[in-house]
Amino acid sequence: MVEKILENGTPKQKEKVKEYARIAGQIRGQRQYLSELTKKAQAAAGQKNRLVYDAENGSNLPGTLKRSEGEAPTGDNTIDEAYEGTGATYDLYSDVFSRSSVDNQGLDLISTVHYLVGYDNAFWNGDQMVFGDGDENLPEAERIFNRFTIAVDIIGHELTHGVTQYEANLVYRNQSGALNESISDVFGSLVKQHVKDQTADQADWIIGAGIFSENINAIGIRSMKAPGTAYDDPLIGTDPQPDHMSDYVDTTSDNGGVHINSGIPNKAFYNVATEIGGYAWEKAGLIWYKSLCDELTQSADFQAAANATYKVAGDLYGNNSTEQKAVYNGWEKVGIIPNADTNTGCSGRILRTIRSIFGRSNS
Amino acid sequence: MITEIEINSKDLDTSEEEHLKTMINRSDIFNLPEPVKNSSTMPDQFQYKVSIQQDGRKRELNLDEENVPDHLRNLITYILKKGRKK
Numbered sequence: 001m002v003e004k005i006l007e008n009g010t011p012k013q014k015e016k017v018k019e020y021a022r023i024a025g026q027i028r029g030q031r032q033y034l035s036e037l038t039k040k041a042q043a044a045a046g047q048k049n050r051l052v053y054d055a056e057n058g059s060n061l062p063g064t065l066k067r068s069e070g071e072a073p074t075g076d077n078t079i080d081e082a083y084e085g086t087g088a089t090y091d092l093y094s095d096v097f098s099r100s101s102v103d104n105q106g107l108d109l110i111s112t113v114h115y116l117v118g119y120d121n122a123f124w125n126g127d128q129m130v131f132g133d134g135d136e137n138l139p140e141a142e143r144i145f146n147r148f149t150i151a152v153d154i155i156g157h158e159l160t161h162g163v164t165q166y167e168a169n170l171v172y173r174n175q176s177g178a179l180n181e182s183i184s185d186v187f188g189s190l191v192k193q194h195v196k197d198q199t200a201d202q203a204d205w206i207i208g209a210g211i212f213s214e215n216i217n218a219i220g221i222r223s224m225k226a227p228g229t230a231y232d233d234p235l236i237g238t239d240p241q242p243d244h245m246s247d248y249v250d251t252t253s254d255n256g257g258v259h260i261n262s263g264i265p266n267k268a269f270y271n272v273a274t275e276i277g278g279y280a281w282e283k284a285g286l287i288w289y290k291s292l293c294d295e296l297t298q299s300a301d302f303q304a305a306a307n308a309t310y311k312v313a314g315d316l317y318g319n320n321s322t323e324q325k326a327v328y329n330g331w332e333k334v335g336i337i338p339n340a341d342t343n344t345g346c347s348g349r350i351l352r353t354i355r356s357i358f359g360r361s362n363s
Numbered sequence: 364m365i366t367e368i369e370i371n372s373k374d375l376d377t378s379e380e381e382h383l384k385t386m387i388n389r390s391d392i393f394n395l396p397e398p399v400k401n402s403s404t405m406p407d408q409f410q411y412k413v414s415i416q417q418d419g420r421k422r423e424l425n426l427d428e429e430n431v432p433d434h435l436r437n438l439i440t441y442i443l444k445k446g447r448k449k
Contacts, residue, residue, distance in 0.1 A: 123407040144447065161406040172404045180406065221364060235447065236366060253365060253412070255404055 156191030227263030
């Protein structure tokens, strides 16, 4: 019950529970219990609670706890990068969007590092993040990937999959899946820009810079500024991302091209952020965040995202504001015309098609 | 990122060809049931498309990372390692 109150109670109830926990702890001498409750209370009160585990090259999750909130660096780069990166992500969401962790209810930020041997990936499994060491078990000359905690935007990307799960819960297939991926890239990049204190025109807009070893001709895994240009190498092929709807890739691979067609909304966000100028998280980021939380539904497609962001820009900054015009221009440049009438995507498209057939197109 | 690796056993030396055959047999790929597609896919997990031709038989499987049987995983790991060499 105590845990429930800490999760769902009012601030007054939470404070009472914390007081109860302090007294109970003193009476019973159960320091461990008090410590755990305090951690839950901190999370419920909106404080970050990072927990980094080590899978020790196995696959059992979460593994062995190696660093908790407030503890000193361990000296293991991977553990410490995961700790710092999850903290930077928490800070962006908290400081800029007033969000309390992934679920907006103070969820613990759990990471597991050293997952398997030679694991070239990172992912969000619905509850926590998992990071592989890349090829750091191999001699340098044979490596393709470095460890996946090396890039703070990758950490932001994975945690944002969690945020999306708790908000629009975009289906991970076809356009809704590509939007899911794009939103993770957007906020992953914003985490990096926030850490580096960069404005939109100062940022590199590269996702995963440093992930590839020097043996590979790559600047990262994706470019939001110029989708399709992040890598070109005999071993890993050429970056397949399009930057315009005219080059949309119809495929059954990759859950319908979720990591491919995400280049289109990525480029739209880049267009909007650079046209507005300044820190990208302040306006463009806020428009995307509010759209994710309040407008988009599970099956949203690119058109729905364009409509939603256009509407939110109008709500936040006024119709015909420079910000709303930037949103319009950003999507138009990738071949999608935002529609102010509706943000439902599919029905909006059908309506426009019907109007078009009868010569009354409003777009 | 999508990578495609093709291995022809005729290009391998005898011992490695035998090793590959053993792994294919152990994977039992020709008898594995068609994998069930999860309704909710984990973001960013690996997906594999494994296609094998052997002695006039063909089999193609599409699997999410979490659904790969252990012996087939060993075969996939072998193929990925072979594909790493430029």
